[in-house]
Amino acid sequence: MTRMLIFTGKGGVGKTSVAAAHARNSSNEGKKTLIVSTDMAHSLNDIFDLRIGKTIQKVSDNLYALEIDPSYVMEEDFADMKQALIKVIESSGIPIGNIGELSIFPGMDELFSLLKLKEIYASGEYDRIIVDCAPTGETLALLKFPELLAWYMEKFFPIGKVAMKILAPISKTVFKIQLPDSDAMTDIERLYRKLIELQEFLKDRKTTSIRIVTMPEKMVVEETKRNFMYMNLYDYHVDGIYINRILPKDMDNPFFIDWIAIQNQYIEELEAVFDGMPIYKIPWFDTDLNGLSGVDRIEQNVLKGRDVFSIQEELVSQCFEKVENGYNLLLKLPFIEKGEVILHESGTDIILKIGNFKRCIPKPNSLRNYAVTGAQLSDGILTVNFTEGGIRE
């Protein structure tokens, strides 16, 4: 089975370098490896000193690279899907025929990058796929996107003819939206199924891991904690953290001695909050890592000889457990305060809002007759209580 690692982190922390080091490590082990960049900044070109084009290119033995270009992917690989999306959008009353450019809609580039990733994965061509992402904000948009879109589609375009008939007369007057005709509806169903598959693919703990790259300094550590919390919120499987640019200990210049002390403080904090997770420490090298020889320094110093591709199955961020008078949903949400979480029930979904992020957790069928009767946040774990026929507190 193909193994996939997705690297994320704040801008400039070393995501591309660390991802490339994994790609080298993997291909050195004789595994057929593809490194994919979803970042429009195209930084793989510089490292591998290649003109990595719009299609997959061989870099060295067992190593291949691709910089995904969403517009190209949309035209070349998913033209049908693009047409279907345009039809769906037009049938809801927005004429985009003469623009014909789907990229102007937020999230479309991300969607097509992910679809491409899934297609490559499904081909089974590679033993390992290493994904180098754009900085955190964009990556989060990328990862929460399929879920959000699927949710909106379900709300606005309920699947199934019965729902259609009931909703059609009301929808125009109450919701001021026009439901698509049945032809477009078939496309919507297909699209919807694709989105669900995409989510399952990205969250499949048996194959996919998210790895966070960070540095031992205040702002980066803060963002790393937030990023990790959001990954848990969306139930992505984070199973490794990389602390990059650690200063050598043997310096006697007072300027550096102070900095080493500061770094140590943040390294300790990271070790405490990511306790139980593999932590990789990467030294600050004496030059920039430009090019393969630089990337290989990370590979040699940090990765070589370690089992960097294994899955840490015990790191679970979300689960249901049976308790005396019902069920509890446990969600690991570290580093947040009580007031930051807004929780409510909407139909068959539990909706959690933290800042600008919103997660819809479908209630399992077996809990259909249960209602949320309480929630507690302690030690970074949110517990949501479900009681049969329960009345909300």
Ligand SMILES: Nc1ncnc2c1ncn2[C@@H]1O[C@H](COP(=O)(O)OP(=O)(O)OP(=O)(O)O)[C@@H](O)[C@H]1O
């Ligand atoms: N441990 C290190 N020692 C020395 N230089 C490093 C180290 N890690 C990264 N660099 C250098 O820092 C710069 C940024 O690294 P890189 O491009 O890997 O970061 P990134 O997180 O991918 O950035 P972006 O968010 O812009 O995509 C590069 O010039 C790289 O060579």
Ligand SMILES: [Mg+2]
């Ligand atoms: Mg990068």
